[in-house]
Amino acid sequence: MNKFTSYSVAEGVNFNFVKDDRFKTGRASVAMFLPLDRSNVASNAVLPFLVSKSCSKYQDFTALHRYLDELYGSSVAGDVDKLGETQLLTLSASFLADEYALEKETISEKVTKLLCDMLFSPLLINNTFSGDLVEQEKRQLIELIESEFNEKRIYAKNKCEELMCKNERFGINKFGTKESVSALSPADVYSAWQNALSTARIEFTVLGNIKDHNFALDMFKKEFSKIKREKTVDCATQIVRSCKEPHTYSENMNLTQSKLVMGFRTAIAEQDKETMAMRLAIAIFGATPHCKLFLNVREKYSLCYYCSAKYNRHKGIMLVQSGVETKNIERAKEEILNQLNEVKKGNFTEEEMNTIKRSLSNVYRTIGDYLSSVESFYISQIFDDRKSSPLEYIEKLNRITKEEIVEAAQNITLDTVYILNGIEKEA
Amino acid sequence: MLDIREVKSERLGDSYYTLKHKSGLRVYVYPKKEHNSTFAVFGTKFGSINTKFKYKNKNEIVTVPDGIAHYLEHKLFESEDGGAFAKYAKTGASANAYTSFDMTAYLFSCTEKFDESLKILMDLVQNPYFTEENVKKEQGIIAQEIKMYQDDPSWRVMFNLYRAMFHSHPVKVEIAGSVESIAKINPDNLYECYNNFYNLNNMTLCISGNLNVDKTINLIDSLVKPSGKDPLPESIFPDEPYEVVKNRVEEKLPVSIPNFQIGFKEKASKERLTDEELAQTGIILYTLGAKSSLLYKELLDKELINESFDYEYTEGPMYNFVVFSGESNDPDGINEVLVKHVKELKANGVRKDDFELAKKALYGKSVKMLNSAESITNTMMSLDFANRELFNSIECLAKTSLEDVNKRLQDQLDVSNSAISIILPEA
Numbered sequence: 001m002n003k004f005t006s007y008s009v010a011e012g013v014n015f016n017f018v019k020d021d022r023f024k025t026g027r028a029s030v031a032m033f034l035p036l037d038r039s040n041v042a043s044n045a046v047l048p049f050l051v052s053k054s055c056s057k058y059q060d061f062t063a064l065h066r067y068l069d070e071l072y073g074s075s076v077a078g079d080v081d082k083l084g085e086t087q088l089l090t091l092s093a094s095f096l097a098d099e100y101a102l103e104k105e106t107i108s109e110k111v112t113k114l115l116c117d118m119l120f121s122p123l124l125i126n127n128t129f130s131g132d133l134v135e136q137e138k139r140q141l142i143e144l145i146e147s148e149f150n151e152k153r154i155y156a157k158n159k160c161e162e163l164m165c166k167n168e169r170f171g172i173n174k175f176g177t178k179e180s181v182s183a184l185s186p187a188d189v190y191s192a193w194q195n196a197l198s199t200a201r202i203e204f205t206v207l208g209n210i211k212d213h214n215f216a217l218d219m220f221k222k223e224f225s226k227i228k229r230e231k232t233v234d235c236a237t238q239i240v241r242s243c244k245e246p247h248t249y250s251e252n253m254n255l256t257q258s259k260l261v262m263g264f265r266t267a268i269a270e271q272d273k274e275t276m277a278m279r280l281a282i283a284i285f286g287a288t289p290h291c292k293l294f295l296n297v298r299e300k301y302s303l304c305y306y307c308s309a310k311y312n313r314h315k316g317i318m319l320v321q322s323g324v325e326t327k328n329i330e331r332a333k334e335e336i337l338n339q340l341n342e343v344k345k346g347n348f349t350e351e352e353m354n355t356i357k358r359s360l361s362n363v364y365r366t367i368g369d370y371l372s373s374v375e376s377f378y379i380s381q382i383f384d385d386r387k388s389s390p391l392e393y394i395e396k397l398n399r400i401t402k403e404e405i406v407e408a409a410q411n412i413t414l415d416t417v418y419i420l421n422g423i424e425k426e427a
Numbered sequence: 428m429l430d431i432r433e434v435k436s437e438r439l440g441d442s443y444y445t446l447k448h449k450s451g452l453r454v455y456v457y458p459k460k461e462h463n464s465t466f467a468v469f470g471t472k473f474g475s476i477n478t479k480f481k482y483k484n485k486n487e488i489v490t491v492p493d494g495i496a497h498y499l500e501h502k503l504f505e506s507e508d509g510g511a512f513a514k515y516a517k518t519g520a521s522a523n524a525y526t527s528f529d530m531t532a533y534l535f536s537c538t539e540k541f542d543e544s545l546k547i548l549m550d551l552v553q554n555p556y557f558t559e560e561n562v563k564k565e566q567g568i569i570a571q572e573i574k575m576y577q578d579d580p581s582w583r584v585m586f587n588l589y590r591a592m593f594h595s596h597p598v599k600v601e602i603a604g605s606v607e608s609i610a611k612i613n614p615d616n617l618y619e620c621y622n623n624f625y626n627l628n629n630m631t632l633c634i635s636g637n638l639n640v641d642k643t644i645n646l647i648d649s650l651v652k653p654s655g656k657d658p659l660p661e662s663i664f665p666d667e668p669y670e671v672v673k674n675r676v677e678e679k680l681p682v683s684i685p686n687f688q689i690g691f692k693e694k695a696s697k698e699r700l701t702d703e704e705l706a707q708t709g710i711i712l713y714t715l716g717a718k719s720s721l722l723y724k725e726l727l728d729k730e731l732i733n734e735s736f737d738y739e740y741t742e743g744p745m746y747n748f749v750v751f752s753g754e755s756n757d758p759d760g761i762n763e764v765l766v767k768h769v770k771e772l773k774a775n776g777v778r779k780d781d782f783e784l785a786k787k788a789l790y791g792k793s794v795k796m797l798n799s800a801e802s803i804t805n806t807m808m809s810l811d812f813a814n815r816e817l818f819n820s821i822e823c824l825a826k827t828s829l830e831d832v833n834k835r836l837q838d839q840l841d842v843s844n845s846a847i848s849i850i851l852p853e854a
Contacts, residue, residue, distance in 0.1 A: 065719035072791025140733040146684040257574040302567030358519030365538035
């Protein structure tokens with residue numbers, strides 16, 4: 001993987017570049033980091049979807065997409081994510097490298113310019129966003145929120161996070177609620193846009209098979225020279241270190257299979273501690289096909305098809321998710337806790353540990369083969385104020401000892417159990 | 428000497444190497460310089476639809492339980508000396524497998540110890556080990572996998588549509604079968620399927636990554652275990668009428684926004700479609716349903732769709748159909764607009780400017796696919812099973828004419844032979 005170069009564009013705004021000619025494509029993206037906040041989460045969430053659908057030059061959705069087709073099927077997409085208690089708004093474009101253009105067009109420059117126009121010259125009517133376009137995006141965002149309920153695995157996971165962190169900002173849905181989206185006016189979204197440009201931490205990233213990045217760098221610099229930047233907002237996350245008594249919540253639904261989600265506090269999170277030992281502890285416990293959950297809850301006891309643990313290193317929590325027969329919920333829960341105890345007691349061999357290290361090293365080495373992975377890896381590095389490469393992570397994980405893993409595991413405590421109870425359908 | 432043939436794309440500057448091994452196995456090796464990871468996929472042309480077959484020179488038709496191909500996939504991960512995952516643990520490779528209508532594939536990706544990983548892959552697929560006990564153990568796991576899909580509205584809406592379109596073709600049967608059908612699976616019928624269809628004459632091995640072609644092919648040569656001399660049985664598909672079974676199917680599930688799929692069934696034969704025909708279909712569907720289309724615009728303007736709206740073409744032995752899908756509060760409204768646009772398209776043909784635009788966009792998207800060793804290997808395998816070829820499929824996009832596209836359109840998108848499937852929220 002090639003070198004990562006970073007330039008400062010304005011206060012709190014950087015431009016990052018990774019040149020990599022192995023690819024037949026390039027990518028350009030804008031990531032804006034804002035504190036997750038109930039009062040503006042919905043207006044922020046509408047923003048990337050809204051600006052990715054038009055701009056002052058291509059005012060009409062169809063005209064915009066005909067232009068993208070002309071540029072060899074380039075694509076532009078808006079998205080919203082959550083990193084700890086930070087709301088991440090992204091606008092990203094993917095395009096064919098210039099050398100593959102049949103008529104020698106400069107696709108990369110045109111698409112990067114388009115991305116820049118979407119962000120800095122959106123379609124405005126009377127100095128605000130168009131009411132029709134805002135309504136269109138509000139409706140689609142509400143439908144996206146509704147669709148999270150359709151997928152029971154996602155619904156159960158969100159529900160557990162929400163209940164576990166109900167008194168923390170992490171419990172806020174990244175899209176907001178149906179009600180908060182529905183209440184938005186064009187002026188609300190317009191002020192979210194202004195606020196994001198002047199206060200968010202912003203990272204532009206251009207990567208892949210691109211001849212010259214100076215064009216993009218100059219363009220973003222020029223745009224930012226016109227914007228009055230205020231103090232960049234702080235994006236800290238509240239880390240809850242432990243909990244006294246676990247809470248259990250359950251909900252009945254007309255389903256064939258029940259979902260069990262267990263939320264744990266890990267005490268260790270990226271913003272204040274080294275997380276590698278915790279990553280390994282959780283991987284040994286439940287995050288690969290060599291882990292204790294897969295080998296026991298699935299393979300040995302045949303209790304489920306999936307049962308896995310995921311570490312959220314920005315929030316310092318771990319979620320275990322499984323789909324099980326209603327009558328087996330208690331058994332699965334017991335076995336999951338039992339396997340966690342095995343890790344805490346250090347009941348795993350050197351070989352088990354080395355297996356997990358090999359498997360994670362493989363994941364780190366693979367990052368460089370996908371532009372989207374390279375992009376998200378570095379975005380997350382930048383967010384954590386770190387500058388390590390995937391190879392440095394491999395060195396780091398190889399230095400971790402069994403004692404450190406066992407010590408990290410001691411911090412894991414059960415906080416919340418959420419059960420989506422499948423009840424028999426009426427005949 | 429092994430007869431290795433180079434297949435080169437002048438347009439893209441890429442090459443891959445192929446040979447038909449004396450064992451019957453077809454091998455594809457696509458080097459990707461400087462890539463960190465290498466992908467290997469080993470598969471057989473035996474999937475969920477191959478449940479009835481006839482031995483050469485015998486009249487009797489053998490019927491095996493629904494879901495047996497998928498069950499076999501699970502069971503091949505186990506051998507006499509332990510599970511495949513435990514073996515991959517030593518190389519750090521990430522392994523998986525999947526079963527579709529017409530094929531079963533076993534794969535891994537690795538960033539080191541490729542030779543050992545390939546040996547594990549080829550050993551596991553070539554050495555079945557089924558016992559009463561290990562077959563029985565899998566039933567609980569697969570039953571939970573089946574139940575997980577039963578609660579998934581996007582899966583349900585799809586198979587409900589297939590059952591509305593097909594009278595008797597096994598494409599309408601769930602890939603994993605049912606809890607009842609898998610209860611009939613035992614070591615005997617697993618071995619019968621294995622011995623017949625995991626014949627190397629019916630199989631393909633595709634590898635892509637940073638590798639030496641000659642060395643890789645010699646390694647494969649040393650790992651091949653010749654199959655028995657018995658000829659392949661003939662898969663039997665029931666006579667399937669041209670007409671759909673019914674035009675509409677609805678089901679209620681706990682969802683908050685309805686899911687829909689609209690299918691257009693076409694005439695089909697045992698012969699698979701050609702690269703030319705698929706390129707033409709790609710262009711037709713792009714001009715009809717892509718984001719740049721007038722259909723998409725009208726559906727958006729009428730607030731009927733969101734970004735989940737998509738279309739797909741599926742084809743195989745005796746089944747060809749187009750599906751439009753998504754989540755919407757008014758699937759019937761979508762159907763009405765869709766049928767109107769299809770009728771207009773059929774009456775007027777594809778427009779010249781739309782044709783040129785679609786060609787360009789689809790060409791760009793195909794080249795982009797070649798970024799990923801994973802996409803390359805999986806695509807080469809499914810193309811091989813359909814007697815198609817990777818570079819030719821891209822070349823056909825560039826070379827097909829508007830006349831040919833409009834000719835092909837006559838055989839597609841018959842509005843009198845379509846069906847709509849909807850999942851509605853419970854009352």
